[in-house]
Amino acid sequence: MTRLLHAAETAVAQSLAGFVAAHEDLVAFGVEGKFVRRRRLTPGKVALISGGGAGHEPLHCGFIGTGMLDAACTGHVFTSPTPDQILAAMDETDTGAGCLLVVKNYDGDVMNFEMAAEMAADRHRIETVIVEDDAAYGPSVRSRGRRGVAGTMVVEKLLGAAAERGTDLAELKALGEGLSGRLRSMGVALRGVTLPDTARETFALGPDEMEIGVGIHGEPGLYRTGRAGPEEIVRLLCEPVLAQLSPLADARPLLIVNGFGGTPPIELHLAHNLTRAFLRGQGIVPARALVGTFVTSLDMAGLSVTLALLTPEEFALWCAPVTTPTLVW
Amino acid sequence: MTRLLHAAETAVAQSLAGFVAAHEDLVAFGVEGKFVRRRRLTPGKVALISGGGAGHEPLHCGFIGTGMLDAACTGHVFTSPTPDQILAAMDETDTGAGCLLVVKNYDGDVMNFEMAAEMAADRHRIETVIVEDDAAYGPSVRSRGRRGVAGTMVVEKLLGAAAERGTDLAELKALGEGLSGRLRSMGVALRGVTLPDTARETFALGPDEMEIGVGIHGEPGLYRTGRAGPEEIVRLLCEPVLAQLSPLADARPLLIVNGFGGTPPIELHLAHNLTRAFLRGQGIVPARALVGTFVTSLDMAGLSVTLALLTPEEFALWCAPVTTPTLVW
Amino acid sequence: MTLDAADLTALIGLCREQIEQHCERLGRLDSAIGDGDHGANMRRGLEAVYRERDAISALPLPVALERIGLVLVMSIGGAAGPLYGTLLMELGRGLATGEEEADFAAILAQAVAAVARRGRSGPGDKTLLDVLYPVQAEIAGHAAPLRIAECARNAAQATEMMLARRGRASYLGERSIGHEDPGASSCALLATTICQYFQEHAPS
Amino acid sequence: MTLDAADLTALIGLCREQIEQHCERLGRLDSAIGDGDHGANMRRGLEAVYRERDAISALPLPVALERIGLVLVMSIGGAAGPLYGTLLMELGRGLATGEEEADFAAILAQAVAAVARRGRSGPGDKTLLDVLYPVQAEIAGHAAPLRIAECARNAAQATEMMLARRGRASYLGERSIGHEDPGASSCALLATTICQYFQEHAPS
Ligand SMILES: Nc1ncnc2c1ncn2[C@@H]1O[C@H](COP(=O)(O)OP(=O)(O)O)[C@@H](O)[C@H]1O
Ligand SMILES: Nc1ncnc2c1ncn2[C@@H]1O[C@H](COP(=O)(O)OP(=O)(O)O)[C@@H](O)[C@H]1O
Ligand SMILES: [Mg+2]
Ligand SMILES: [Mg+2]
Numbered sequence A, B: 001m002t003r004l005l006h007a008a009e010t011a012v013a014q015s016l017a018g019f020v021a022a023h024e025d026l027v028a029f030g031v032e033g034k035f036v037r038r039r040r041l042t043p044g045k046v047a048l049i050s051g052g053g054a055g056h057e058p059l060h061c062g063f064i065g066t067g068m069l070d071a072a073c074t075g076h077v078f079t080s081p082t083p084d085q086i087l088a089a090m091d092e093t094d095t096g097a098g099c100l101l102v103v104k105n106y107d108g109d110v111m112n113f114e115m116a117a118e119m120a121a122d123r124h125r126i127e128t129v130i131v132e133d134d135a136a137y138g139p140s141v142r143s144r145g146r147r148g149v150a151g152t153m154v155v156e157k158l159l160g161a162a163a164e165r166g167t168d169l170a171e172l173k174a175l176g177e178g179l180s181g182r183l184r185s186m187g188v189a190l191r192g193v194t195l196p197d198t199a200r201e202t203f204a205l206g207p208d209e210m211e212i213g214v215g216i217h218g219e220p221g222l223y224r225t226g227r228a229g230p231e232e233i234v235r236l237l238c239e240p241v242l243a244q245l246s247p248l249a250d251a252r253p254l255l256i257v258n259g260f261g262g263t264p265p266i267e268l269h270l271a272h273n274l275t276r277a278f279l280r281g282q283g284i285v286p287a288r289a290l291v292g293t294f295v296t297s298l299d300m301a302g303l304s305v306t307l308a309l310l311t312p313e314e315f316a317l318w319c320a321p322v323t324t325p326t327l328v329w
Numbered sequence C, D: 001m002t003l004d005a006a007d008l009t010a011l012i013g014l015c016r017e018q019i020e021q022h023c024e025r026l027g028r029l030d031s032a033i034g035d036g037d038h039g040a041n042m043r044r045g046l047e048a049v050y051r052e053r054d055a056i057s058a059l060p061l062p063v064a065l066e067r068i069g070l071v072l073v074m075s076i077g078g079a080a081g082p083l084y085g086t087l088l089m090e091l092g093r094g095l096a097t098g099e100e101e102a103d104f105a106a107i108l109a110q111a112v113a114a115v116a117r118r119g120r121s122g123p124g125d126k127t128l129l130d131v132l133y134p135v136q137a138e139i140a141g142h143a144a145p146l147r148i149a150e151c152a153r154n155a156a157q158a159t160e161m162m163l164a165r166r167g168r169a170s171y172l173g174e175r176s177i178g179h180e181d182p183g184a185s186s187c188a189l190l191a192t193t194i195c196q197y198f199q200e201h202a203p204s
């Protein structure tokens, strides 16, 4: 264990408290600490609410603030939050224009947000956008959809910017869903995750192995293979992403190179450089690129590449001002 | 190896290229790629130049921009840059008010910056501020000074803000040196560093060990001890820091919880919360806190705590606007 | 089959004890094809119910079951929370609306169907439904408690060779084969615990 | 003692070869009490000199040595760069300003003193100076090349029991004892290489 997080059950609350204390100009705890919210709400704006298990920080709480989320609900490590948290967030941040829930496509997240939405149907107008950007989606027999991974932050940023401009609930939902075919991510793990409660590794990689197509819960990926050089790793990530993106005329490509928690900036920028080189070979020049640690899987070593083919309008939403603990521009 | 960085010699240049590409609105390569600089210089402002070995990202390049550095020189992994890089940076960014060199106190860094300063003495006015904030400084017989670690970013921020206001070279040097007794950091490693060239770990920790008082080069620390719980770890870091800080009436305490590269945000915020609790017990409430991955030791797992007792004027410099790849406010 | 307050208190205690004992094993099963938290999740849920056991047991059975479901939903999180919660809440609601002599098997069938709707899943998807369906069938066939327990354990084991189509394991494709589903395993464990209690305290 | 272009080219090649061969070992020594890069640093420096060997060897010896020093400074970085660079640059400058028959030992002594000033260090600090001082003394005493080489190796070994007072190892305090200093080791290696060349090609 290379870990401070001994007892996960209390550590998540402690970590959230540390987060709120570090950013008290922007965020505050909601009622009973059930969620984290913007310090100041904008009346009449659709409330943008997201959430998921802990262990993915800075997602989602790090994206609360002007131009992005209004509230985020954090569950236990890798465990979706419970409906009471989501209900409380809706009650506290809906200023009349309704709530848009941004949910990563995991059965647990989908079901908990859905139960909350059902329970609050009499007192809030609610729409849900499910994020499914993972390109690690082989010839599987899974009955419904891809995972939501690092692309989630793109959805949250675009919807947040649109909500700030006064876009209504139905239009926001349409915007979020319209994006789904043009947003893909693919991840590689070079070292697995040790779960804090049990000190058990979810999957153990040998020093000469890597796992391609991993998600963000330490779950095994699409396939395991021998450790390749960085150029080859980048190719293995980019090819499925490109193959699955719906083409778009006049697209503004947005590139995100995201670290999983245990990979330092020097390596992320190396991967970014190699990714640009690979994309250049495919005739793609990113209109913007974001490199950093945004959507983690505890301390997993590895990274993901996200590509979004944005329309000019969507790209303007990406570039619109944002003031959150994690993104400021 | 949990590492993309195979061949360190070329990887550093690749990583820098990725960094510059991600932030091309703010930074650009200097001549022959010898250093990274602000895209737009402010004529008549003292040029603030820093640098050091690679492997500490986002330090220093991530702090280039308005309100902080003008240029940063990056050496090979854990190896100070060479004088030609520093000379080139001075030649390109000195707009007439002279150059202030911010140097972490390692013999290699000190000597290389010193040789560059000697070689350029005929064509630039040059002053140097040596950063020595490491509290891991036992009853050693070392002939001169502490290491410069995470506190370096405090020096760079304050001097950067002051330079932006037109403070002259001599005053900047005095400001930097005045800080040194009131700035201390202390780090713990939970897992060592694997050097990219050799795949050799600089020190190997057993699963139940930790190394207290580490620097940022994977070198062994002050002492090794059994793995303690997070509260205890925080105590072991804070106590020497507090013991060594020169007291200051009317101080504005600034707290930085810094990850070493392999420790994810959830753990840094947990440590932040515990650090605040410990400091509260000592009657100290931070006026500001910054939590994140700022000064790394490649992918070392662990973190450091920095405390700076700032005067009101210094605190105003900390709060002054800054626009860099890493810090924006 | 009737349950008084003492029975319910005892059953809550037994279920909590069994989950506690098998927490580590359930986590290990979930690590193999999921994210490793199923044991911790179930323990958190049963602890929450256990803390409220006296208030719950004092309620009429249908209300008590619905309450247990709600406590599970609000404490477990993840996939298991809504699924076990829906099962118990629907069971409670079914017993409340049914006539005095309503067929328990029919009410259970409706609750299992609600779980399937909640999970958008069905038989053979390698989930806890693959235990719930056969258990419901045995109850409908008036099987003895120990027979039902055996069936539940076999059903859980049978998920080992299934290819997951729902839940986290479904992202693994072929690699999900060869591991017992953690949700099926916890479901069989709870079913067995309840059946054994009924066996030992033969219905009055 | 004179050196023609062929000698210098040969010596550059030999030094580069030896550093290449011991690169891994120097890195391991530096890992124990420093940051592990000394082997890679020295290799980078010697490679840079080697690339320029023809141009360098064509220069008069003092200028050639100064040029080698500058190439080392501009390519090694770290602590070793300025130290080895200063040594060679000062040596070259000393030879240039001295009369034809200037005492090499005296010029070397001044170069070693410049290294000590650059490093703000002195004898017993557990650095490459602990090799340079005795080597200079042996040269001043007109020792035979093989004797100088042996002295250099012994001096490097003797750093093992020293407590570091400069360089990264100094942060370790007592824990620096028991490991040979990497800079002392590379210095002995280079001294030995040069001495052996002189031994084999006895000065004309
Ligand atoms: N869509 C679904 N329908 C039915 N059961 C499901 C579904 N998704 C997951 N499950 C069940 O839930 C179990 C996992 O629960 P748990 O580990 O607590 O939640 P999570 O998967 O969110 O970490 C699986 O083993 C499976 O039996
Ligand atoms: N201040 C100093 N004075 C003399 N020699 C020094 C000094 N600092 C370091 N050294 C020498 O340099 C060696 C380390 O060189 P190297 O590993 O290349 O640089 P760095 O320590 O910057 O990584 C040490 O083993 C020691 O011999
Ligand atoms: Mg989970
Ligand atoms: Mg070094």
Ligand SMILES: [Mg+2]
Residues within 6 Å of the ligand: C030, C034, C035, C036, C037, C038, C078
């Ligand atoms: Mg799970």
Ligand SMILES: [Mg+2]
Residues within 6 Å of the ligand: D030, D034, D035, D036, D037, D038, D078
């Ligand atoms: Mg070194």
